Amino acid sequence: xxxxLLDARELEHPIPLQLALNHLQKMDLDxxxxxxxxxxxxxxxxxxxxxxxxxxxxxxxxxxxxLICKNINSNLEELLDV
Amino acid sequence: MxxxxxxxxxxxxxxxxxxxxxxxxSIFGVLLGIFILFSNLNLLSSTQYSxxxxxxxxxxxxxxxxxxxxxxxxxxxxxxxxxxxxxxKKAMVAHIxxxxxxxxxxxxxxTGSSLLYLATAIILGSGLLHASTLMLKELIKVKNHSSSSxxxxxxxxxxxxxxxxxxxxxxxLGGYIDGSFFSQIKEVHYSFALFGWITLLIISISFQVxxxxxxxxxxxxxxxxxxxxxxFLLLILKMxxxxxxxxxxxxxxxxxxxxxxxxxxxxxxxxxxxxxxxDATVWFWRLGMSFLIITSSIMxxxxxxxxxxxxxxxxxxxxxxxxxxxxxxxxxxxxxWFHLSNQGYMEAPMMHDVIHPKKAKIHFYIHISLFSLWxxxxxxxxxxxxxxxxxxxxxxxxxxxxxLLYAINKYRYTQRNFEPIKW
Numbered sequence: 378x379x380x381x382l383l384d385a386r387e388l389e390h391p392i393p394l395q396l397a398l399n400h401l402q403k404m405d406l407d408x409x410x411x412x413x414x415x416x417x418x419x420x421x422x423x424x425x426x427x428x429x430x431x432x433x434x435x436x437x438x439x440x441x442x443x444l445i446c447k448n449i450n451s452n453l454e455e456l457l458d459v
Numbered sequence: 460m461x462x463x464x465x466x467x468x469x470x471x472x473x474x475x476x477x478x479x480x481x482x483x484x485s486i487f488g489v490l491l492g493i494f495i496l497f498s499n500l501n502l503l504s505s506t507q508y509s510x511x512x513x514x515x516x517x518x519x520x521x522x523x524x525x526x527x528x529x530x531x532x533x534x535x536x537x538x539x540x541x542x543x544x545x546x547x548k549k550a551m552v553a554h555i556x557x558x559x560x561x562x563x564x565x566x567x568x569x570t571g572s573s574l575l576y577l578a579t580a581i582i583l584g585s586g587l588l589h590a591s592t593l594m595l596k597e598l599i600k601v602k603n604h605s606s607s608s609x610x611x612x613x614x615x616x617x618x619x620x621x622x623x624x625x626x627x628x629x630x631x632l633g634g635y636i637d638g639s640f641f642s643q644i645k646e647v648h649y650s651f652a653l654f655g656w657i658t659l660l661i662i663s664i665s666f667q668v669x670x671x672x673x674x675x676x677x678x679x680x681x682x683x684x685x686x687x688x689x690x691f692l693l694l695i696l697k698m699x700x701x702x703x704x705x706x707x708x709x710x711x712x713x714x715x716x717x718x719x720x721x722x723x724x725x726x727x728x729x730x731x732x733x734x735x736x737x738d739a740t741v742w743f744w745r746l747g748m749s750f751l752i753i754t755s756s757i758m759x760x761x762x763x764x765x766x767x768x769x770x771x772x773x774x775x776x777x778x779x780x781x782x783x784x785x786x787x788x789x790x791x792x793x794x795x796w797f798h799l800s801n802q803g804y805m806e807a808p809m810m811h812d813v814i815h816p817k818k819a820k821i822h823f824y825i826h827i828s829l830f831s832l833w834x835x836x837x838x839x840x841x842x843x844x845x846x847x848x849x850x851x852x853x854x855x856x857x858x859x860x861x862x863l864l865y866a867i868n869k870y871r872y873t874q875r876n877f878e879p880i881k882w
Contacts, residue, residue, distance in 0.1 A: 387733045390671040391793050398800050
């Protein structure tokens with residue numbers, strides 16, 4: 378799958394959400410968003426849930442790794458890069 | 460906007476709930492400026508006492524409470540994960556009672572009519588109590604409080620106490636009840652309103668938004684955990700001391716020291732931003748915190764000099780309005796973009812298209828000019844300077860009103876002219 382990387386650790390709110398939503402709206406089935414953030418972005422995950430996207434939110438050494446893709450059957454754990 | 464609790468976005472209130480309060484606050488600001496201008500031009504006559512009461516209450520309720528209640532309706536679901544059922548209806552009831560109540564109160568202060576005092580106590584009192592108790596009731600149910608949501612509990616509790624004492628004073632002024640302890644109640648009323656409701660709410664929210672909006676280091680744990688409760692307990696202690704007929708000077712000094720500490724740490728946090736960019740909302744925050752330091756320093760000195768006291772009142776107003784403006788310029792563009800984007804409008808305007816940062820900067824220049832000249836005017840009291848101040852006050856709120864209406868127009872334009880996609 379094609380990875381869309383978004384490192385939002387140093388971006389001011391709500392730019393991470395703005396960029397992530399832009400990616401989600403345009404995303405193809407063979408793509409996934411890989412977001413790295415200092416917080417768990419609950420609103421983004423809630424949107425992913427509501428739109429029936431596959432999502433994974435994982436905390437590693439106080440950094441959040443958030444993976445979202447359109448294909449609900451994707452195994453995102455395999456794509457986790459920690 | 461940035462819950463850490465877990466919330467369905469469907470539970471967030473519609474954008475109209477927030478904007479209704481913000482537009483009302485800006486209109487009250489413009490009306491206040493016109494009222495002061497007409498009074499200075501001797502086109503309106505009122506006693507100094509009623510003039511001051513009208514100005515203070517239009518500012519604290521018409522402007523500040525409107526902004527803060529609107530922001531609370533938006534922030535409770537997202538900061539605290541609190542769901543207000545039928546938020547639109549409940550906000551509308553609070554809004555209508557607030558607006559009618561403020562006009563009744565202005566009438567009561569202007570005419571001294573007993574009936575108007577009673578009507579204000581009932582309508583304004585019930586509107587404010589309705590909004591504050593429904594929020595507090597839901598907040599208390601939260602199981603895992605953040606420092607922000609816990610702080611909101613104390614801010615709302617302070618607001619409720621300020622409202623209750625306010626109702627008492629309205630009934631005394633209307634001649635319905637005996638006015639025992641009136642001066643003590645007056646001091647407790649404004650202490651809870653200014654230092655409790657306004658300041659505690661700003662402090663509570665800052666613990667979450669400063670770090671989030673500006674990518675700053677976190678506040679020290681001891682501060683985010685214990686500052687708000689300490690301030691609230693000090694206000695309760697002050698109330699007890701005042702009702703015991705004693706002087707609360709020591710409590711005021713501790714309050715002032717804590718405010719200075721908080722404001723200094725906030726300014727330092729803002730200087731340690733990871734990506735410092737030129738942003739008017741940061742300037743508003745820095746100015747607001749500087750004003751809080753000046754107000755608190757004057758409290759610390761406890762001067763009986765009227766000029767010094769007047770400066771402390773002006774800088775407190777400057778503190779509160781600066782932070783409110785900073786928040787409005789962050790919240791409104793975000794909400795317009797977010798609601799449209801979530802509805803599936805690919806053409807949703809980006810945040811800087813909703814309210815351009817340059818417009819917020821122009822507002823900042825007007826705002827800082829207004830407060831600088833206001834302080835200068837205390838020393839010189841020049842008629843033309845007063846008129847210029849009134850024009851700046853009207854311009855400040857007029858520009859904000861224009862920016863809000865522009866944002867609303869953008870929102871409606873997108874909904875009317877584009878088709879949402881399903882995604």
